[in-house]
Amino acid sequence: MCPVMPSDHEYVLLEKTISILEDHILCDRCLGRLFAWLSTATTNTKRGGSLKLVLSMMAGREVKTGRREVGTRLIRCLAENGLSEEARALAVKESIDFDPSGECEICSIDGTSIFDRMPAIAARALEAANDVEYDTLLVGSVPINRMAEREEEIRGKFNLLYGEPLKSEFNRALGKEILDITGKTTDFEHPDIVFVYNMEKDEISLQINPIFIYGRYRKLQRGIPQSRWDCSECGGKGCESCNGTGRRYPDSISEYVGDPLQEMVKGTRYKFHAAGREDVDALMVGAGRPFVLEVSEPRVRRPDLAEATQKINERSKGKIEVQGLEMTERERAQTLKAESSENIKEYRAIITIDEEVPEKALKRAESALSETTIHQRTPNRVSHRRSDRIREKRIYEVRLSKIDKETLEGHFRVQGGTYIKELISGDEGRTKPSIGEILGVNAVCKELNVTAIHSLDAHHNA
């Protein structure tokens, strides 16, 4: 006997199909989708059509071999509820009357299948993305509740646990339609754009995912905050104290970097993520501070970064400077922020003291502070925006030298997030120990430069 002769299983399958079609009107595709787990190398439409075809052949044989009543009933069922062309042709041939007006209970809207809208939807999607640069995409949809509910109901009733939901087939089919036209690829993790089709409203929406640009900035002029700083009196509306500008500072690093890039990629807004921030009055020199600029809804995804660098540096000449721009991923922005309080930073400070101290005392302060852990309570000057708590910070190295009787130069290598000004002054006892405390003088940070940021990001040490 042929080993692939139908087993009991297959007969159960055919019986089940008959039971389903006795109760429900289903097109080939929606019937086939209920049995999507049966084989993979075919489509749902073929799978459903094949089941109906086999049943039509069986019904035809019944009609011819005597059990005419059984055969007639099955042919009518397939012709009416199965919407089967073969069964309908057979019915006409055998003079079996049937009602041809039925439509699929799951996928039909106003007489046509939602799947028949596919070419039109694809065309509209491409129209929406007409002036958008992208390589990868993803397709999603919002199904009509009734469709999903009906499908669930049938699967439950006939114990078909592994069928494919309509939404999933729809997304796959629409995706394929669009990919075939555009030659682009699908990306489930980080698609450049996402199309979402709302079946109820018959609307397609386009979501353009952000791009991320990594780089390092140097700040060459004091008095520039990292992010836009609105006037605290008026909250940005404009008042007397800010001369109507609405701002406490006229410019910011994020704007110097973000404005030209947003313009170049035709985005709608941006966010500036950085590995910490320096004080407004501190410079950022050396190789610069790592940042990631996130630009939302860019219509250009592959900007010329050499040109961008030039544009930014020209516009902010003498104020800030960027280098090492490269395209990156969202994760980089997150690690950048997360590691900022862990990495090692270097500073140079000019310190004024109110009493001359001997060289020996400087050496003593150096060794007392190097390779130690200090305790910093949130400084007075930032207590309005930071929670008041005590932070432990690692100090790796402090070097002090005299410029004149009242001026010292200090070099610091410390854990990210250390408040250097307070490490110098002691901040009325809030930072312990401090240079002022050890030297027994009033010490004030006059000028501060960040000279190096050692990123933990192994691939991008600079």
Ligand SMILES: [Zn+2]
């Ligand atoms: Zn259907």
Ligand SMILES: [Zn+2]
């Ligand atoms: Zn104001």
